[in-house]
Amino acid sequence: MSDKDTYQANPERYNQKMEYNRCGKSGLLLPRLSLGLWHNFGDVDDQKEALNMLKYAFDNGITHFDLANNYGTPFGSAEKNFGKMLRKHFSEYRDEMVISTKAGHLMWPGPYGDGGSRKYLISSLDQSLSRMKLDYVDIFYSHRYDANTPIEETMGALSDMVKQGKALYVGISKYPEDKALEAYKLLKENGTPCLIHQGRYSIFSRDIETDTLPALEENGVGFIGFSPLAQGLLSDKYLNGIPENSRAGQAHGFLKKEQVSDEMINRVRKLNDIAQRRGQSLAQMAVAWCFHKPEVTSVIIGASSTMQLKDNIDALKNTTFTDSELWEIGEV
Numbered sequence: 001m002s003d004k005d006t007y008q009a010n011p012e013r014y015n016q017k018m019e020y021n022r023c024g025k026s027g028l029l030l031p032r033l034s035l036g037l038w039h040n041f042g043d044v045d046d047q048k049e050a051l052n053m054l055k056y057a058f059d060n061g062i063t064h065f066d067l068a069n070n071y072g073t074p075f076g077s078a079e080k081n082f083g084k085m086l087r088k089h090f091s092e093y094r095d096e097m098v099i100s101t102k103a104g105h106l107m108w109p110g111p112y113g114d115g116g117s118r119k120y121l122i123s124s125l126d127q128s129l130s131r132m133k134l135d136y137v138d139i140f141y142s143h144r145y146d147a148n149t150p151i152e153e154t155m156g157a158l159s160d161m162v163k164q165g166k167a168l169y170v171g172i173s174k175y176p177e178d179k180a181l182e183a184y185k186l187l188k189e190n191g192t193p194c195l196i197h198q199g200r201y202s203i204f205s206r207d208i209e210t211d212t213l214p215a216l217e218e219n220g221v222g223f224i225g226f227s228p229l230a231q232g233l234l235s236d237k238y239l240n241g242i243p244e245n246s247r248a249g250q251a252h253g254f255l256k257k258e259q260v261s262d263e264m265i266n267r268v269r270k271l272n273d274i275a276q277r278r279g280q281s282l283a284q285m286a287v288a289w290c291f292h293k294p295e296v297t298s299v300i301i302g303a304s305s306t307m308q309l310k311d312n313i314d315a316l317k318n319t320t321f322t323d324s325e326l327w328e329i330g331e332v
Contacts, residue, residue, distance in 0.1 A: 007089050009059060010059035010060070013060065013061050017313065017316050018316070019031070019032050021297045022222075023195055024194075024195060024216070024221045024222040024297070025193075025220030026193070030064050030297050031063050031298060032291065033062055033313060033315075034062065034065070034298045034299070034301070035054070035065050035066065035309075036300040036302040037066065037067045037072070037302075038066075038068070039302050040053070040302065041077070041078040041081050041082060042072025042073040042074065042077040042081070043073065043074060043081070045072075049304075049306065051085050052306045053305070054085055054089075056309055058093065058097075063097055064097075064298065065082065065098070065099050065100070066226075067099070067100065067101045067128075068101055068141075068143055069101060069105075069107050070106070075107055075108075076107075076131055079128055079131040079132050080131045080132070086099075086134075087133060098139065099139075100140070101125070101132075101137050101139075101141070102173055103121050103124035103125065103141075104121075104141075104144040107124060107127075115148060116142055116144075116149040117153065117154075118153050118154075118156065121157040121161075122157055122161065125137070125167070129166065136166050136167060137166070138167070139167065139169045139171055139195060139196065141171045141173045141196075142175075143174070144173060144174045144175070145175045151179060154183075155183055155187050156186075158170040158187065159190035163192070169196070170187065171195050171197060171198060173197070173198035173199070174200070175197070177215070180212065181219075184219040184221060188219075193220060195222060196222040196224055197216065197224075198226060199226070200225070201226070201290055201296070201299070202225075202228050202229065202286060202290070203329055205230065209293065213293060213295040213296075216295050217295065222297035223297055224296075224300060225290050225298075226302075228287050228290050228299050228301065229283055229286050229287070229302075230286075234282055235281070235282055235283040236281065236282055236283070238260050238265060238268060239265065239269060239272065267332050270332045271285070271329065274328055278325070281311055283308075284312070284314060284315035284318075285315070287301065287312055287315035288316070288321075289321065291319045292319075
């Protein structure tokens, strides 16, 4: 009998530790934790473990799965592999899932495989739908601001995707503050309000607290943070050097060895001491810390194993910080 016939989602998946937050002024609720497929779902990765992580996430109330056209090694392989797993194991649960993807970075050769043009964005979404074998995605993002394309063109393309039924909602990722405000205005005028703004957010990356978060509530936009563990730096993984199987230890990883400096490791050790006093792992504290700002709707976690995913979900057991803890973390 195939796994498709035997897998049944945990009937208690909505009665456990996961909470759901309203995304901006929309009707959509997102889980506090979302699963990102940037790493560990490509063709170079362990497909059995990837499937186990999807199942564990869904069984524990994670309903949002975050992709992009260029995720995985090679580009597109994360969407392709996710699509296969979705069809074989999760097809009856599609309406319980929020599936998002993006376009904006280099995807294919030539002048039409990058940026924010109408041609690139619409072609990319069509390719993503084909790879995942889906009729629509729940959220489609402009993955980055493109200064070489009029923002009216980019937002017009996003709006048309919703009107064509290829995406239910649209969002932006990594936009500078002034361009984000323009995007919110244009999308609202087009009748397809911006659902969500995605940005890098961690103890080591706090720029969005001053240049993004303040405008969200006024414009009815949710926020989702990515890289809460700073590509794994905010974990116990690098306390004693660089493991071979870590992101910094892999040739195709985005975290480079030179980023794991002695000075950085000393900072990480100080943060680890704070986490231990709180009764958490460093990774758990780093994830929990992201929720000290009420504007944060959800945080994307990118685990490399089911055990790591469980550890991240357990961060939700303690997301309360004292003022002195926040100050101490800020000092580090």
